Amino acid sequence: RAVPSCLFLVFLCTHRPLGVEHKPNMAALQCVTPMPYANVAASTKVSMKIKKHGSGISFKKMMHVKVAATRARRTRTRPCLRPRVAPTCSLAELLPSYKAVFNFENVAVFPFWLGMIVAPQWGVTKKVMSSYAVFVPLSSIYLYLAYVSLSEPAILEGFSNSQDIAALTQAFSYEKTVAVGWAHFIAADLFVGRWIYLDGLKNRLFTRHSLLLCLFFGPTGVLSHLFTRIATSNWRGEELVDIMIAGGEQNDGTAV
Numbered sequence: 001r002a003v004p005s006c007l008f009l010v011f012l013c014t015h016r017p018l019g020v021e022h023k024p025n026m027a028a029l030q031c032v033t034p035m036p037y038a039n040v041a042a043s044t045k046v047s048m049k050i051k052k053h054g055s056g057i058s059f060k061k062m063m064h065v066k067v068a069a070t071r072a073r074r075t076r077t078r079p080c081l082r083p084r085v086a087p088t089c090s091l092a093e094l095l096p097s098y099k100a101v102f103n104f105e106n107v108a109v110f111p112f113w114l115g116m117i118v119a120p121q122w123g124v125t126k127k128v129m130s131s132y133a134v135f136v137p138l139s140s141i142y143l144y145l146a147y148v149s150l151s152e153p154a155i156l157e158g159f160s161n162s163q164d165i166a167a168l169t170q171a172f173s174y175e176k177t178v179a180v181g182w183a184h185f186i187a188a189d190l191f192v193g194r195w196i197y198l199d200g201l202k203n204r205l206f207t208r209h210s211l212l213l214c215l216f217f218g219p220t221g222v223l224s225h226l227f228t229r230i231a232t233s234n235w236r237g238e239e240l241v242d243i244m245i246a247g248g249e250q251n252d253g254t255a256v
Contacts, residue, residue, distance in 0.1 A: 101141055101144065102179045102183075105138070113215050120197065120200070138186065189215065193214045195243070205225075
């Protein structure tokens, strides 16, 4: 019984009245081309069109439409992928912040003072402090912080009138300006401390107290060293050599 039933169905799908020209249903033929990104709802529409217009097309066309509908059910809608955009960053984001530079210079300068105060006769201390290379990074830090600070229009306006203390007070109310001033103090104090240290080595002077005062109070250490020089010169009864004068002899004395 199954074979005659199949043949009857084939006859119904392929039969058309005699003398009537067959015209394909264009609405049904539009469903022939499979849609690669169709979803389940689209496949359901295809099945409804097959049921509605199936009698007007051939069996071969109808089977092709059914295959397309099956493929449409198996496919899923692909998510819309946005193109990847390479991250961009400005030069200011690559450079360290002024706070990081401020913290770094406070820690980096301490070993130089420690060597001059605790181990003035150590060979490493003498070699390092006899060179001007230590001031290259300190000067670079100062220039960088000055650039960051003066990039602010309000700070630049405050320094434009340096004779007015109110304008300078307004300029130093910014953290960036304080960082620049602190870098200035660190470089200048270390330069003066280096002079006290080398002068003590040359003239065999006690310099620890003057270096401590110079580290914390700047010019006070210079004044202390000058008094130490005068007292030592009178006690010895000889004139001390000033290392700031060109052409002075280099003595390999031992600091107290």
